[in-house]
Amino acid sequence: MGLDVLSLNYTLSIVMAGSFILGISSGVLSSFAVLRQQSLLGDVISHAAFPGITLAFLWMMTKDPLGLFFGALVSGWIGTLLVKSIVTYTKLSMDTAFGIVLSVFFGLGIVLLSYIQRLPTSDKAGLNSFLFGSASTLLLQDLIVMGLFCFIILVFLGLFWKEFKLLTFDTSFMSSMGFPVAKLDMLLTILLVMAIVLGLQMVGVVLMSAMMIAPAAAARQWTSHLGLMVFLAGFIGLLSGCIGTLVSNAIPQVSTGPMIVVVISIMVIISLVFAPHRGLVCNWIKGYYHRVNIRANSILMNMLLFSESKTDPYHCHQLSALVAIGRGPSLRTMLQLKRQKLVQNPQDDLWGFTELGYKKALTLKKSLYSQSHEH
Amino acid sequence: MVKPDRLTDLECAVVVQDLTVAYKEKPVLWDIDLKIPKGVLLAIVGPNGAGKTTLLRSIMGMIKPAAGNVAIFGQSIAAKKRSIGYMPQRGTVDWDFPTDALDVVMMGRYGHIGWFKRPSVNDKKLSLEALDRVGMADFASRPLNQLSGGQQQRVFLARALVQDADLYFMDEPFVGVDAVTEQAIIELLKELRNQSKTVVVVHHDLQTLADYFDWVSLLNVRQIAYGSVADVLTPENLKITYGGRSSFLMHNPVIT
Numbered sequence: 001m002g003l004d005v006l007s008l009n010y011t012l013s014i015v016m017a018g019s020f021i022l023g024i025s026s027g028v029l030s031s032f033a034v035l036r037q038q039s040l041l042g043d044v045i046s047h048a049a050f051p052g053i054t055l056a057f058l059w060m061m062t063k064d065p066l067g068l069f070f071g072a073l074v075s076g077w078i079g080t081l082l083v084k085s086i087v088t089y090t091k092l093s094m095d096t097a098f099g100i101v102l103s104v105f106f107g108l109g110i111v112l113l114s115y116i117q118r119l120p121t122s123d124k125a126g127l128n129s130f131l132f133g134s135a136s137t138l139l140l141q142d143l144i145v146m147g148l149f150c151f152i153i154l155v156f157l158g159l160f161w162k163e164f165k166l167l168t169f170d171t172s173f174m175s176s177m178g179f180p181v182a183k184l185d186m187l188l189t190i191l192l193v194m195a196i197v198l199g200l201q202m203v204g205v206v207l208m209s210a211m212m213i214a215p216a217a218a219a220r221q222w223t224s225h226l227g228l229m230v231f232l233a234g235f236i237g238l239l240s241g242c243i244g245t246l247v248s249n250a251i252p253q254v255s256t257g258p259m260i261v262v263v264i265s266i267m268v269i270i271s272l273v274f275a276p277h278r279g280l281v282c283n284w285i286k287g288y289y290h291r292v293n294i295r296a297n298s299i300l301m302n303m304l305l306f307s308e309s310k311t312d313p314y315h316c317h318q319l320s321a322l323v324a325i326g327r328g329p330s331l332r333t334m335l336q337l338k339r340q341k342l343v344q345n346p347q348d349d350l351w352g353f354t355e356l357g358y359k360k361a362l363t364l365k366k367s368l369y370s371q372s373h374e375h
Numbered sequence: 376m377v378k379p380d381r382l383t384d385l386e387c388a389v390v391v392q393d394l395t396v397a398y399k400e401k402p403v404l405w406d407i408d409l410k411i412p413k414g415v416l417l418a419i420v421g422p423n424g425a426g427k428t429t430l431l432r433s434i435m436g437m438i439k440p441a442a443g444n445v446a447i448f449g450q451s452i453a454a455k456k457r458s459i460g461y462m463p464q465r466g467t468v469d470w471d472f473p474t475d476a477l478d479v480v481m482m483g484r485y486g487h488i489g490w491f492k493r494p495s496v497n498d499k500k501l502s503l504e505a506l507d508r509v510g511m512a513d514f515a516s517r518p519l520n521q522l523s524g525g526q527q528q529r530v531f532l533a534r535a536l537v538q539d540a541d542l543y544f545m546d547e548p549f550v551g552v553d554a555v556t557e558q559a560i561i562e563l564l565k566e567l568r569n570q571s572k573t574v575v576v577v578h579h580d581l582q583t584l585a586d587y588f589d590w591v592s593l594l595n596v597r598q599i600a601y602g603s604v605a606d607v608l609t610p611e612n613l614k615i616t617y618g619g620r621s622s623f624l625m626h627n628p629v630i631t
Binding site: 035037159160161162163165166168169170172173174175176177178179220223224225226228229 | 432435436437453456457459461463467468469472473474475478479482485486488490491493494518519520534538544
C-alpha cells in the first residue's frame with residue numbers, strides 16, 4: 001500500500017515535470033509562430049512528424065526516446081520544407097500546401113502504425129499514445145530528452161533574441177542590413193519543430209497545434225511588449241500544464257494531454273474577454289463611455305445654441321425645449337451632467353448651464369469649429 | 376548641373392550597369408543604367424508595377440538580378456551594407472506587433488551592434504535623438520498599434536536615420552501622411568542631402584517633384600529618362616512613362 005502511494009507520486013512528479021517543460025517550450029515558441037502568422041504551420045509540423053516516429057520505431061524496434069524524437073524532428077522538418085517548396089514552385093496557395101502535407105504525412109504515419117500493430121514485437125504498445133497523447137506512458141528517459149530540447153530552445157532564443165525579433169517584425173529591413181535572413185528563418189523554424197516534437201508524446205499529434213497557438217494568443221491580450229509576451233506565454237503554458245496534470249490526476253480516466261489543452265483554451269477565453277485594452281469587456285466599457293460622452297457633449301452644444309438667443313447664458317429651459325431641437329437629451333443624461341456639475345436645475349424640469357458647463361460648451365464649440373476648418 | 380553621362384565613377388554613390396531583373400522569366404527591370412552622384416536627392420518615379428521597389432531592392436542586394444552590376448561607393452554591396460539606410464513601405468509590416476516606437480527605431484542599430492549583443496546605452500541614446508528629430512520624442516514608449524499612419528512613417532524614418540548611413544533608400548515615405556508630416560519629412564531629407572548624403576526616394580506626386588528633388592529617374596520597366604528634374608520632366612517623357620495618361624497627373628508640365 002505504502003509502495004503504491006510512493007509510485008503514484010513518482011509518476012505524478014514525472015508527468016508534472018513533463019507538462020512543465022512542454023508548457024514553457026511551446027508557450028515561448030508559440031509567440032513567434034503566432035506573430036509570424038505561422039500558427040497553422042504548427043498543425044502541419046505535428047502531423048508531419050508522426051510518420052517519423054513510426055519509421056524511427058521500425059528502424060530501431062524499440063521506443064528509445066532520443067531515436068523517436070529524432071525521427072519526428074527529421075520528418076517534421078521535411079514537412080515544412082515541402083510546404084515551402086510547394087508554395088515556391090507551384091501555383092498552389094499556402095493553405096492548400098498545408099492541407100496536402102498534413103494529410104499525406106499523417107496518412108503515411110497511420111499506415112505505418114497499423115503495420116507496426118501487426119508485428120510480433122512486444123515494445124510496440126504506447127506508440128499510439130502519440131496520436132492523442134498520454135502522459136502516463138512518460139518515463140524518466142523521455143523527460144531527459146524533453147528537458148534537453150527545451151534547454152536548447154531557450155539558449156538559442158536568448159542568443160538570437162534581437163535577430164528573431166527583427167525577423168518576425170520586418171524581414172525586408174533585416175535583409176537590407178545584410179543579415180542572413182534565410183538562415184535565421186531556418187533556425188527559428190527548427191526550434192519551432194523541436195518545441196512541437198517534444199510535446200507530441202504528452203499532448204498528441206492531433207492536439208499539439210493548440211499548444212502552438214493558445215499560449216501566445218492569450219499572452220498577446222495582456223501585453224504590448226514582446227519580451228513580456230514571450231515570458232507570459234511560457235508562464236501560461238506552464239500553468240496550464242500543471243493545472244491540467246492535477247485535474248486529470250484527480251479525475252480517473254481523464255488523460256493529461258487533452259486536459260492541458262482544455263485548461264489552456266479556458267485561459268484563452270478568459271484573456272479574450274477580460275484583458276485590459278484588448279479584451280471584449282474593456283471594449284464594451286470603452287464604447288459605452290464613448291457613447292455617453294458624445295450624448296452629453298451634444299446636449300451641451302444644444303444648450304449653447306439656446307443661450308446665444310438670451311443675454312444671460314445661464315438662463316434655464318425646460319427639458320422638452322432641448323428635446324425639440326436635438327436628438328437624445330434624456331433625464332438620465334441630464335442627471336449625469338448635473339453630477340459632473342456642468343448643468344443645474346434650480347426648479348423641477350428647468351435646466352441651465354453652470355459656470356463650468358458654459359465654459360466647457362464654449363471650448364467644445366471652438367474645437368469643433370477649428371476641426372471643420374482643418375479639413 | 377552635371378549631365379548623368381558625364382559623371383565619373385568616383386563621383387558616384389551608386390553605379391548600376393545593365394541591370395535586368397526577372398520574376399519567373401518575366402522581366403521586371405530591363406537593362407537599367409543608373410549613375411547616382413554623391414550628395415543628391417533623387418526621385419524614382421513611374422506607374423504601378425514599373426519596378427521601382429524592385430530597383431531599390433536590387434541595388435541593396437536583396438534581390439539577385441538576372442544580369443548586370445551594382446557598385447556602391449565603388450565597392451560591392453556586401454562590403455558596403457553598413458553605409459546603407461533603408462525605409463521600406465509602411466504597409467510591409469504588421470503594426471500590431473507587440474513593441475513600442477523606441478524599440479522599432481533601435482532596430483536600425485542592429486547592423487552596427489553585432490551578433491549575440493544587446494543594444495547599448497549609446498544605441499538607445501541615438502534612437503531617442505532620432506525620434507526627437509522626427510518630432511516623435513513624446514511617443515518613444517507608445518505601443519505600435521496606437522500610432523497613426525503618419526506617426527508610423529516617422530518611426531520608420533527615425534529607424535533609417537539611426538542607421539547612420541551615407542546612402543539612403545526610401546520607399547514611398549509620403550504615402551498616407553498629412554501635409555505637415557510630409558513637410559517635416561522632406562525637410563529632413565534635404566538636411567541629409569546638405570550633409571552630403573545621398574537620398575534615393577520612390578515618389579508618386581509629380582506636382583511636388585520639382586520642389587523636393589534635384590534629380591529624377593523616370594522608370595517603367597526600362598529607364599525612360601534620367602537627369603535633373605528640369606531636363607527630364609517633359610510631357611513627351613511623361614507620356615512614354617505613363618502611357619498617355621500623364622495629362623491627368625500633371626497640370627503644369629515643366630517645359631524646357
